[in-house]
Amino acid sequence: MNAAIRAIARSAMTAGLEAYGINYGFAGLVAGDIHQLSSSDMDGIIARGGTILYSARFPEFAEEKVQLQGIEQLKKFGIDALVVIGGDGSYHGAERLSQHGFNSVGIPGTIDNDIPGTDFTIGFDTAVNTALDALDRINDTATSHQRVFVVEVMGRGAGDIALWAGVSAGADAIVIPERDYDIKAIADKIKLNRKKGKDHALIVLAEGVMSAADFKTKLDQYGSFDSRAITLGHVQRGGRPTAKDRVLASRFGDYAVKLLLEGKGSLAIGIRDNKLVATDIIDTLENHKHITDVSLQDVNKRLRF
Amino acid sequence: MNAAIRAIARSAMTAGLEAYGINYGFAGLVAGDIHQLSSSDMDGIIARGGTILYSARFPEFAEEKVQLQGIEQLKKFGIDALVVIGGDGSYHGAERLSQHGFNSVGIPGTIDNDIPGTDFTIGFDTAVNTALDALDRINDTATSHQRVFVVEVMGRGAGDIALWAGVSAGADAIVIPERDYDIKAIADKIKLNRKKGKDHALIVLAEGVMSAADFKTKLDQYGSFDSRAITLGHVQRGGRPTAKDRVLASRFGDYAVKLLLEGKGSLAIGIRDNKLVATDIIDTLENHKHITDVSLQDVNKRLRF
Amino acid sequence: MNAAIRAIARSAMTAGLEAYGINYGFAGLVAGDIHQLSSSDMDGIIARGGTILYSARFPEFAEEKVQLQGIEQLKKFGIDALVVIGGDGSYHGAERLSQHGFNSVGIPGTIDNDIPGTDFTIGFDTAVNTALDALDRINDTATSHQRVFVVEVMGRGAGDIALWAGVSAGADAIVIPERDYDIKAIADKIKLNRKKGKDHALIVLAEGVMSAADFKTKLDQYGSFDSRAITLGHVQRGGRPTAKDRVLASRFGDYAVKLLLEGKGSLAIGIRDNKLVATDIIDTLENHKHITDVSLQDVNKRLRF
Amino acid sequence: MNAAIRAIARSAMTAGLEAYGINYGFAGLVAGDIHQLSSSDMDGIIARGGTILYSARFPEFAEEKVQLQGIEQLKKFGIDALVVIGGDGSYHGAERLSQHGFNSVGIPGTIDNDIPGTDFTIGFDTAVNTALDALDRINDTATSHQRVFVVEVMGRGAGDIALWAGVSAGADAIVIPERDYDIKAIADKIKLNRKKGKDHALIVLAEGVMSAADFKTKLDQYGSFDSRAITLGHVQRGGRPTAKDRVLASRFGDYAVKLLLEGKGSLAIGIRDNKLVATDIIDTLENHKHITDVSLQDVNKRLRF
Structure with missing residues (x-):
């Protein structure tokens, strides 16, 4: 997030524009919690997790009246365009502002990877x-103690985290909302592995399917596995961002400013097939869905024990 | 663990002894799952989490008959002394073998820090x-989203992890089994902090007190905090060991071998006041308890917002 | 590396084939240091740096006679196809074997990112x-001590590491072999920044341009910067692989086996525009070059202080 | 560093005192670059490397005239006592101020561990x-490529980093300024290991002995080792502090304030035998030296291959 804020602000300043930050998302927008950003405010934030502009839920922004109040505030500060970083809710806010004629661009920023119009x-x-x-x-621990672990990772609507983390960890099974699953088959595989000499197992489960505790209960109906259920939860958020995320955020932010300078707007920024793209934000949200690369589940099946 | 295994085996070999590894703890001891270790088996394991000798629960070892079977196995392999690495259960096994006259030394290896006879x-x-x-x-996340997090860390009988992690994270409150706690006072402090401009809070809770979910429920009775309960659980185990743990394990293992070579035995190894110590394992377990440095809670109170 | 070895071996076994590992690269090939791999050999290696098959330089493999000796060994073990993981040298070896009619596939494995036929x-x-x-x-340190650091990262022929690491770290300048650089302009920028209140600077330099020490000497001719030269060197190699690398290696290895099963061969595997591709290994090496995305340098210029 | 700043400031505020920060060390002291610290300034800094108060060399502080100017500034701001965090230079500055009658306390903050009066x-x-x-x-890399690495770690006057990092990494040799070394014996050991099947080696060298490049040159006189010299250098500084460092800094800062409140002063804070201690700063610097625990080198010799 901070890397994107830095990119938008610095790229704008480099182009001779002024950049303003809005604290607490749309809540702060409506309340006028808006302040000019300096280049030195951006120093060092690229390495930090979280967001220097804070974040807040604001369901009231679904009301047209409140949206128009937000636009009033933007005009009061002399702001010509808004770049919103976030997930589903942020994007819909940006869409509404675009529909009211206020130039708003969305940058996809959510750990679940479930935004249409971008691969990542x-x-x-x-x-x-x-x-x-x-x-x-x-x-x-699983290896040392011969245990079966069911680990629930984030991903309410999309199995992307489960797939990438599962393939990377060499999971014995990856369970995602995009595809049916067969707990009995997973149980049979674990039993077969034990006969072949592998006593431990790791099942990676997207939270959108069911909870780790529920999955463990169902699994235990098929055998005695010394299984444990773990929910990673909030521990997956925050932290020093990786290089890939920092580069992506830097490119997104810089690209958003470039498009605004060219007079374009009402866009959803993304990366597709390794190229920066910008699509109409209204069309993107109304007519497209995020597509998870479920082929990773097939790869994983061929690579497990 | 692996660092201690390496230290015992290598130090023994350097002294001209043979070293054997026993898989699956006391279960493997009784079953004769015992194999000679070579120096090259130890190569590189100091950097790895878990244990190359596996671990298993074996409540049957409480029976004298089973203990004597274990001693039979040790004699069959020509083993003169046993070094056990582990926590409470491992220590009691070593104590029993010592009581039967088989020289057994305990090295404290548990993440909870709750072993008598050692500071760490x-x-x-x-x-x-x-x-x-x-x-x-x-x-x-707490800072970006103005939330209160109740995080349960490991420590059934001892608050050591909660205290060290809590002080290090700058927690607003640390709740440990060694001391009474006052949820209302914690709630009042959070409310006071909000008035002073700090909207987020972190409460670190040892699992021995209650679950994070229960604590959250109680806390929420005193106000509306947008609180979240997190249980770190098994995620705290495993992983590349730190330098401090590797040095400690190396010194413990080397020291255990040194004492055995001097003809000593039936000992609990430890570090006290930054010095290696060895105390009678029976006396240590029967008459001493681990003492948590609760003064860290007082330090934390003076250093929080 | 290990993730790719695991993927090739496991994917082959899943398809009913036997998989063999060759130690020490082409040196081991010629010496017949070849052994069958079991599925359990692959357990856990996805998380480990380095390579379980070791690596060795073997310039003698440039000779046709030696290449034919290698093919003899492969035939002796009943091996039908070879998958080579590595950089320039490994690829040229695979090309030679393909030219002699032995089906050889190259998987791009080098930290410099300088292999043709793949984006990563x-x-x-x-x-x-x-x-x-x-x-x-x-x-x-730079921020605390108001210093200028010149940091040399790996990349003899390609500036990719410098660009990605430099953008991610918020570098004040990124110097790469693909583009001219102007040390005086960099010095002037540092001086200008000091006037604007930023006392520290970070210059990221690809080793292919010159050494950090030489760059520092040249920079110091334009002013008094309290500069320090650092060469990261071998410290950049090894370590637990990231998720992206593990997923990429898993997909590459699985894809190589899939192509071999389809009767294809003499290929260079890659990922282009986020899609797996396979191109003729001879054509790829003879007629194509790796293309660095130098636009990241422009992005960085717009985002720095 | 930041953890100690936070501890001093917060502990002082909790006791009802005002806390001031001085930027750029003694240079800022003399220049009057002094500002009051608020509790919220301390929020989150415990997790960050570097120092929010910056650091600077200031050899001019060796002059009595300049020291007295510093005391003038302190009086101007109504400051009654100074807590200095740092290494040798910082301590001598604090000693001088104490000699002039201004109550100054030293907290040991240097990565080399070479301060008298404290174990860590x-x-x-x-x-x-x-x-x-x-x-x-x-x-x-060494294991994969059968190489000998000579790695120079920090430690001009003390071998502590070399010893702790060397034992932790399972080094084949640790070379420190506190003890003689025998390069021929190290070379012979590497050759012997090769005969026994271990092809790689790691030598950890304290910078106070000689440079990695010089050591490599000398080593190469005894054989052909495919050796590489690496200097870790500045890369060892900065970064998220460990739990142990944060707890130590928190305790030191809190203890310094406690002692000042009791009317004590002119002290060097430390931890000895796992207990907080405070000794006269003048006596400590004049009559004591840091003692490195060289027994770790002996432990390492018994534990290596």
């Missing part, structure tokens, strides 16, 4: 690596 | 730093 | 993140 | 773990 979101790579750190450690 | 156990420093990684990330 | 190589993302860890720490 | 300094544990990260990675 800012924060996804960091979250996957953080989950992987935990999975590697859990593998140490 | 192997694994504690690594677990604290792993918990701290998670707490630092949670702090990022 | 295995190891690049890990090396960039490792370099970034160091740069973040150096930034801490 | 703030920053040492972090630096050792950072060096260890690099050594673990180098071990990956």
